[in-house]
Amino acid sequence: MVVYIVDAAEELGVISTTSAPFNLRKSIDKANNPQSILLEVTQNKGIFSTMVGMKQIDHIKENIQIFQRNFQYK
Structure with a gap:
């Protein structure tokens, strides 16, 4: 039986965050659209928050612009 840490945390009610999404660099290297990868990793089931592209203010x-274009906030 395989138990994934994120699934186990969710089942236990533990909020998961990540600062290095799994295989993100490989995914971006293969993707024609890095913005879609950003949206995908921030919508992983069981992940509450992730830090992506936080080294430079421009990133x-x-x-922020990507999220503003893709999500409606109330």
């Missing part, structure tokens, strides 16, 4: 601004 943070670009990521």
Whole structure:
């Protein structure tokens, strides 16, 4: 039986965060659209939060714009 840590945490009610999404660099290298990869990793079931592209202010601004275009906040 395989138990994934994120699934186990969710079952126990533990909130999971990540600072290095799994295989993100490999996914971006293969993707034609890095923005779609960003949206995908931030919507993983069981992951509450992830830090992606936070080294430079320009990256943070670009990521915020991606989310503003793709999500409606109330």
